[in-house]
Amino acid sequence: MKKRFAVFSVILLLTSGLLFPGGIREAEKKGNKTNSARSVGELLGAGATFPYPFYSKMFNEYFSETGVKVNYQAIGSGGGIRQLLSKTVDFGGTDAFMSDSDLAKAEGTILHIPTCLGAVTVTYNLPGVEPLNFTPEIIAGIFLGEIVKWNDVRIRKENREVKLPDQKIVVVHRSDGSGTTFIFSDYLSKVSTKWKDKVGRGKSLNWPVGLGGKGNPGVAGLVKQTPGAVGYVELVYALQNSMPVGNIKNKSGNYIKPSIESVSKAAKVELPDDTRISITNTDAPAGYPISGFTWLIFYKEQKYGGRSEERARELLRLLWWVEHDGQDYAEPLHYAPLPEKAVKKAEVIIKSVTYNGKPLSF
Amino acid sequence: MNNEVIIDKIFKGSLRAVGLVLLGIPLLLLGVMFFYSLPSIKAFGFRFIVGQTWDPVKGMYGGLPFLVGTLLTSLIALVISFPFSFSTALLLSEYLEGGILANMLKSAIELLAGIPSVIYGFWGLIVLVPLLRKLEMTMGIPPYGVSIFGASIILSIMIIPYASTMSREVMRLVPGDIKEAAYSLGGTHWEVIKRVVIPTSRSGIFAGILLALGRALGETMAVTMIIGNKNQLTFNVFEPGNTMASVIANEFTEASDTLYLSSLIELGLLLFVVTAIINFLGRKIIERYEIKGDDGALLNE
Numbered sequence: 001m002k003k004r005f006a007v008f009s010v011i012l013l014l015t016s017g018l019l020f021p022g023g024i025r026e027a028e029k030k031g032n033k034t035n036s037a038r039s040v041g042e043l044l045g046a047g048a049t050f051p052y053p054f055y056s057k058m059f060n061e062y063f064s065e066t067g068v069k070v071n072y073q074a075i076g077s078g079g080g081i082r083q084l085l086s087k088t089v090d091f092g093g094t095d096a097f098m099s100d101s102d103l104a105k106a107e108g109t110i111l112h113i114p115t116c117l118g119a120v121t122v123t124y125n126l127p128g129v130e131p132l133n134f135t136p137e138i139i140a141g142i143f144l145g146e147i148v149k150w151n152d153v154r155i156r157k158e159n160r161e162v163k164l165p166d167q168k169i170v171v172v173h174r175s176d177g178s179g180t181t182f183i184f185s186d187y188l189s190k191v192s193t194k195w196k197d198k199v200g201r202g203k204s205l206n207w208p209v210g211l212g213g214k215g216n217p218g219v220a221g222l223v224k225q226t227p228g229a230v231g232y233v234e235l236v237y238a239l240q241n242s243m244p245v246g247n248i249k250n251k252s253g254n255y256i257k258p259s260i261e262s263v264s265k266a267a268k269v270e271l272p273d274d275t276r277i278s279i280t281n282t283d284a285p286a287g288y289p290i291s292g293f294t295w296l297i298f299y300k301e302q303k304y305g306g307r308s309e310e311r312a313r314e315l316l317r318l319l320w321w322v323e324h325d326g327q328d329y330a331e332p333l334h335y336a337p338l339p340e341k342a343v344k345k346a347e348v349i350i351k352s353v354t355y356n357g358k359p360l361s362f
Numbered sequence: 363m364n365n366e367v368i369i370d371k372i373f374k375g376s377l378r379a380v381g382l383v384l385l386g387i388p389l390l391l392l393g394v395m396f397f398y399s400l401p402s403i404k405a406f407g408f409r410f411i412v413g414q415t416w417d418p419v420k421g422m423y424g425g426l427p428f429l430v431g432t433l434l435t436s437l438i439a440l441v442i443s444f445p446f447s448f449s450t451a452l453l454l455s456e457y458l459e460g461g462i463l464a465n466m467l468k469s470a471i472e473l474l475a476g477i478p479s480v481i482y483g484f485w486g487l488i489v490l491v492p493l494l495r496k497l498e499m500t501m502g503i504p505p506y507g508v509s510i511f512g513a514s515i516i517l518s519i520m521i522i523p524y525a526s527t528m529s530r531e532v533m534r535l536v537p538g539d540i541k542e543a544a545y546s547l548g549g550t551h552w553e554v555i556k557r558v559v560i561p562t563s564r565s566g567i568f569a570g571i572l573l574a575l576g577r578a579l580g581e582t583m584a585v586t587m588i589i590g591n592k593n594q595l596t597f598n599v600f601e602p603g604n605t606m607a608s609v610i611a612n613e614f615t616e617a618s619d620t621l622y623l624s625s626l627i628e629l630g631l632l633l634f635v636v637t638a639i640i641n642f643l644g645r646k647i648i649e650r651y652e653i654k655g656d657d658g659a660l661l662n663e
Contacts, residue, residue, distance in 0.1 A: 076615030078615060078617055078618035079615055079616075081618055082618065102618070102619075170506065175586065175591030175604075176615070177418075177613045177614075177616025202419040203616040203618075204418040204419075204612075205417075205418070205419055206419065206422075211590045211591065211592060212590060212592060212602070212612070214586055214587065214612060222508065225492060225495075225507065226495070
């Protein structure tokens with residue numbers, strides 16, 4: 001009987017050991033000494049999916065140049081921020097800069113550097129009607145459900161040279177939380193007070209009208225299939241799939257076609273020192289108005305969780321490379337590279353990183 | 363003690379341990395989900411279940427649209443799939459004993475169960491949705507194509523194998539002597555099916571339906587591709603809607619603030635509870651219909 005009990009309890013212990021270590025307790029004491037035994041050979045990052053093709057190309061090149069492996073998991077901006085807060089990664093990636101209240105939650109100062117620019121295009125399904133001009137009022141009106149037909153006088157006024165059909169507008173939006181939605185709603189909140197009060201800005205919204213598609217392909221698919229549909233997709237996706245995109249009237253009154261150049265130009269504005277800025281509805285006269293940075297985030301004080309000084313140096317070398325040599329890989333993949341001014345700001349930020357309170361040479 | 367006895371004890375012990383682990387997993391799941399749902403439970407209480415607004419920007423979370431969407435899609439799917447699963451089960455157990463057709467039908471049904479749900483979703487999106495759009499145009503309602511009804515059709519195809527296979531197995535288990543007895547009393551094939559086979563196997567048929575319903579409730583990928591992901595309450599099946607599993611899959615990755623995340627986890631908890639309740643009710647019904655001892659269904663009629 002005793003033996004049986006012993007055997008039984010050993011097995012129970014073994015199995016419970018399998019069950020519990022990943023459970024609640026681990027998650028509660030977030031951030032305490034995770035992965036202290038990892039080697040410098042591999043840097044860990046996690047976050048935004050939007051720049052993933054660009055990052056993966058860059059990190060691949062970086063590996064062949066330096067032999068330092070960078071493992072970036074595209075789990076979404078929210079996940080990237082969570083991973084950095086729990087200190088399980090060396091850096092995070094995010095499409096929306098962290099809010100002051102989010103930053104206050106972190107143990108230690110978190111820094112942002114921009115890596116490239118993205119933009120959101122308005123795409124539509126009206127065969128033969130191209131190109132369409134949109135004003136901020138038209139976009140807000142459509143996505144608020146106030147403009148319901150394509151031949152609405154407000155749309156006609158801006159598009160005299162094309163014949164708009166008497167067709168219902170079917171709005172398509174993202175169903176998954178995404179940085180694309182964030183930039184789009186950030187823009188609409190700036191140009192329409194009604195949008196700001198009623199819907200607001202975020203990665204997921206309480207949409208007044210429309211269907212939801214999962215990811216850029218989901219939205220693009222629904223727009224392509226549904227006659228009279230309008231939706232918004234990431235510029236990279238629209239260019240790769242040569243989808244019809246609308247020209248948008250910017251703050252200076254110019255109609256701007258979304259392109260890598262017009263997006264890069266949108267960033268030619270005064271930047272704050274921490275680079276946390278939304279450049280939607282940009283002041284730049286030739287800039288495309290629904291543009292935004294995407295950032296890498298990391299801790300200012302690199303001595304945490306048993307990380308070595310060498311590891312911190314390795315991270316800074318990578319970040320420096322991303323801001324300089326890495327920029328060459330942006331354009332071939334339809335990402336807009338950073339303007340010189342943004343790179344200069346990022347240089348100062350990277351140099352401000354410390355290890356055990358002392359600045360790091362790398 | 364000799365070796366065999368020890369081996370026997372070890373064997374028995376490990377079986378028991380595995381059993382206990384399996385008992386622990388649902389409890390652990392429930393516990394973890396409850397723990398992480400606490401912020402949302404504290405903030406909204408019962409309003410989480412009856413609230414109709416899901417607004418991550420303003421921090422308002424009401425799960426009713428998703429609860430309704432989940433129940434609506436699953437129940438419609440069940441209603442659509444039942445005639446198919448029931449008749450194939452009957453065909454395979456009563457009319458086709460072996461043979462090429464039976465084997466082909468059997469493998470086709472098994473194949474349906476093995477197809478990944480993303481393939482169903484994809485097929486739905488490029489084949490079913492345009493068809494529905496045409497139908498909606500002739501009916502004069504907004505031609506969205508993606509809708510609760512579309513999701514239900516996809517689900518109904520996906521769950522046929524579960525209900526069908528289970529029903530077939532129990533129908534085959536109906537003892538030959540009862541059937542022969544019925545035949546000897548002058549019953550036709552149809553009468554035997556109606557008075558013997560179906561009554562004897564109805565608890566099993568019901569169990570199959572229950573299994574299928576469980577699958578429908580939790581299906582995520584295919585549903586999210588077809589349902590239109592509209593987070594507003596609707597009872598119109600031709601409107602886009604959303605389900606609990608689908609909204610979790612959509613919004614979990616980018617949910618960064620605590621209340622948002624915890625509301626999504628509470629949706630998971632709600633789904634868990636709904637599934638558990640349906641299972642419990644189903645069990646009660648099965649017990650009611652179960653044949654006890656020798657006075658089988660025939661005598662109860």
